[in-house]
Amino acid sequence: MRKNFITKAICSFPVILIIGYFVPAIAVILALFRYVVYGKTHFYRTPIVLLVAGLLLLLPRGLELAMANFNFNLGIPYWSEIITHPLYPKFTDYGKFLAIFAIILLVVTYVLRNFIEGLSNKFSQLMNGYYQDRAKRDDEIEKEVKLESKIKEIEAEQKTPHAVKCPHCGKTNHITGTTGRCKACRSAIEYRAKK
Numbered sequence: 001m002r003k004n005f006i007t008k009a010i011c012s013f014p015v016i017l018i019i020g021y022f023v024p025a026i027a028v029i030l031a032l033f034r035y036v037v038y039g040k041t042h043f044y045r046t047p048i049v050l051l052v053a054g055l056l057l058l059l060p061r062g063l064e065l066a067m068a069n070f071n072f073n074l075g076i077p078y079w080s081e082i083i084t085h086p087l088y089p090k091f092t093d094y095g096k097f098l099a100i101f102a103i104i105l106l107v108v109t110y111v112l113r114n115f116i117e118g119l120s121n122k123f124s125q126l127m128n129g130y131y132q133d134r135a136k137r138d139d140e141i142e143k144e145v146k147l148e149s150k151i152k153e154i155e156a157e158q159k160t161p162h163a164v165k166c167p168h169c170g171k172t173n174h175i176t177g178t179t180g181r182c183k184a185c186r187s188a189i190e191y192r193a194k195k
């Protein structure tokens with residue numbers, strides 16, 4: 001959808017602005033549709049461009065009011081023709097509509113965005129906490145497993161008979177554990193693990 005040229009063209013600003021002049025409701029729908037098409041990247045662009053367009057349409061009216069109130073004339077060519085043109089009030093109305101819609105959109109976007117960001121932050125904090133707890137538990141389990149296997153290793157080591165040569169009579173004895181007695185001369189013998 002994002003890459004679709006026709007979709008992008010339909011909800012482009014020129015199309016929105018021209019259709020909006022005739023059917024404001026469609027412009028509203030298309031402007032909202034931009035959020036679907038562009039997602040996060042155009043969050044504030046849509047309301048800001050619409051606001052600028054609305055203010056530009058209102059600019060002549062603002063100038064007219066300023067010139068009438070403060071008694072000055074900028075000497076803009078065809079000024080009276082622009083101001084008195086039968087279509088001009090319609091443009092002014094359209095400018096007002098665009099500006100109001102853009103401001104509402106801006107506020108709603110801002111509020112929603114912060115709300116959604118707040119939610120997703122909270123969610124990621126929760127998830128982080130969960131993963132940290134799990135990592136800690138996994139660590140503990142791993143330590144326990146290691147300790148157990150070490151114990152088993154030691155036990156197995158103690159049960160395995162080792163060949164030990166008696167230092168007194170030279171007879172080879174097989175003893176389990178580390179100490180024992182020579183079967184021939186009864187003297188104490190000791191097994192030392194080679195490391």
Ligand SMILES: [Zn+2]
Nearest residue numbers: 166169182185
């Ligand atoms: Zn011996």
